[in-house]
Amino acid sequence: MTWSVACSELVEIIFSCDLRLSNIFKKRLHAYIAELHPDVLIDSFLASSEDEQTLYSSALLALEEEDRIKAFQVAIRYLSPLFPDDLDEIEYFLEHVERENAQQGQSSYYKRLDKLNRYLKRVDGAINSRKYSLAMGLAHRCLREYYRDFLKYTMKYEAIHTNNINQMAIYIYRYILKYFKSNNIPYSATRLLFITVVTNVLFVTMSTNSYIDRALATYARDNVNSIVRFLARYS
Numbered sequence: 001m002t003w004s005v006a007c008s009e010l011v012e013i014i015f016s017c018d019l020r021l022s023n024i025f026k027k028r029l030h031a032y033i034a035e036l037h038p039d040v041l042i043d044s045f046l047a048s049s050e051d052e053q054t055l056y057s058s059a060l061l062a063l064e065e066e067d068r069i070k071a072f073q074v075a076i077r078y079l080s081p082l083f084p085d086d087l088d089e090i091e092y093f094l095e096h097v098e099r100e101n102a103q104q105g106q107s108s109y110y111k112r113l114d115k116l117n118r119y120l121k122r123v124d125g126a127i128n129s130r131k132y133s134l135a136m137g138l139a140h141r142c143l144r145e146y147y148r149d150f151l152k153y154t155m156k157y158e159a160i161h162t163n164n165i166n167q168m169a170i171y172i173y174r175y176i177l178k179y180f181k182s183n184n185i186p187y188s189a190t191r192l193l194f195i196t197v198v199t200n201v202l203f204v205t206m207s208t209n210s211y212i213d214r215a216l217a218t219y220a221r222d223n224v225n226s227i228v229r230f231l232a233r234y235s
Contacts, residue, residue, distance in 0.1 A: 001093040003068065004183060007060040010075055013086055015053050025078060032074050035057055042146070058185045064233045069094065114148070116142065116228045123221045132217040139220040140165070140202045146228050147172060154234070169199035172231065179234060195230075196225040 013024045025115060072094055080087055119142040126135035147168040151157040154173050162168065171194050180187045202220055204211060 001089060003065075003084050004061055006072070007057045007068075010072065011053055011057040012085055013079060014056075014075070014132070017082070020081075027073070028078060029056065029071065031074055034065065034073050056078070058183075061183060062185050062187065062233070065097075068222050069098065080207040100158070108209065112146070112232055113229070115163050116146070116225065118223065120225060123162055123217075123224075127214060127221065131183060133213055136202070136205060136212050136215040136220050139217075139224045140206050143199065143227065144168070146231070151232055164203070165199050166196070166203045169196045171204055176234060194223075195227055198227060 014029065017025060023175055060071060063071060063136075072090070076087055076091060076094075080091075096198060123135045123138045126132070126138060144165050146161065147165055150172055151168060155171070157171065173192060176195075177189055177192060180192075181184075198220075202224075204210070205216065205220075
């Protein structure tokens, strides 16, 4: 079983209940996903032309794995008294995923976010000291390093001969867009463009030695944080 299959099967079980129970379970699932990642459901509803069942399955798949596991645990707790046999395979899959994660110790996901947080701490320190050019440089370096790791380890793109973050952002944008389409994740391609837009701002600023104030440094800091956390879900 894969996560895609598990999401589809869990949602199918919810929708197989009678109307009253199905609505109760959908509301609980909706509330839980909205609490974890409001953008997941918002983007799903805006971008999806699919039926409601596909929408919920895609929203679950778009969650970070740790949060997806928690959402499954909540759903299983409510559903298991009604569907003990139907949930057996899903529960086994969930236990397998959790066991693998425990054996690996700290996952590469959290290692990447730990590195990001160290960068952000340095950027915040530079901003508070009014060293805005340093803050921008650190944000640019953080994004470049993460892009290179994403290209090499997630996309398996070994032939990296550029330090141009604009070019790397385009490769990554196309990869994520293709991933969404192949997994039926209804995320708006227009919303996804924030990766290339923010990257271009950093690239132009650093390439032209533009004037950097607190607002621009904070813009770089906050958006680099958003991009790295977003891409970490798919790496």
